[in-house]
Amino acid sequence: MSLSGIFKFLLGFFIGILFLVVFGVGAAYYFWTRLSITPQKPIFAEEQPKKLQTAKKASLTQASKPKAISKPTPTPSKSPVKELPPGAYKARVTWPEGLSLRDAPTLDSNRIGGVAANQQVFVLKLSDDGKWQQVRLAEDNQEGWIKAGNTEKANN
Numbered sequence: 001m002s003l004s005g006i007f008k009f010l011l012g013f014f015i016g017i018l019f020l021v022v023f024g025v026g027a028a029y030y031f032w033t034r035l036s037i038t039p040q041k042p043i044f045a046e047e048q049p050k051k052l053q054t055a056k057k058a059s060l061t062q063a064s065k066p067k068a069i070s071k072p073t074p075t076p077s078k079s080p081v082k083e084l085p086p087g088a089y090k091a092r093v094t095w096p097e098g099l100s101l102r103d104a105p106t107l108d109s110n111r112i113g114g115v116a117a118n119q120q121v122f123v124l125k126l127s128d129d130g131k132w133q134q135v136r137l138a139e140d141n142q143e144g145w146i147k148a149g150n151t152e153k154a155n156n
Contacts, residue, residue: 041097047114088124090138091151093117101144105132112144113137123151 093099093115101113105127115121121135126148133151136143 046111084122084136085124088122088136090154091121091123091135092154093119093121093146093150094152095150099146099150101135101137101142101146103144105129105134105145109145113142115146120154121146121151123153 094117096117098117098119099115100111101115102109103112104110115135115137120138122138124134124136124143126133127145131148132145133148134143134145135151
C-alpha cells in the first residue's frame, strides 16, 4: 500500500465517523424536541359543561324514538344570576393547570367539574378548617369546592 492509499483510507474513515456523529446528534435533537412538547389537556366527559352532556343524552334518546315534526323551542338566554351571600368576592384561579371542582370539601368527594387557570369565580365561603373554598363559576352559576390558596381576589 502506498502512502496516498493509507491517507485516502483514513480520510474516508474520519469523514464517515463525522457523518455518523452529525446525523446522530441531529436525530437525537429532533426526537428530544418532539418528546419535550407538553400534550394538550384531555377533556373528559365529566368535565364538559352540563349543557353539552344533556344535549348528547337528548340526541341519544331522540335517535331511538320515531321522528315527529316539532316546533323549535326558544332558547333561554343566560341563567339568572344568583344573589351572592355577604362576604363573597370575585377572584381568579392562579393555579396554572386549573383546579378540580368537588361536591364537598374533601379530596375523597366526587369531582363535578373543573376550573381553568385564570378563570373568574365567586368565592362564597371558606370551609371550617380553612383548607377549601366554596366557589360559584361566573359563566353557569355551578357551585363546588376547590382547594384554598389557589385564587387571588380580583381588582374589580
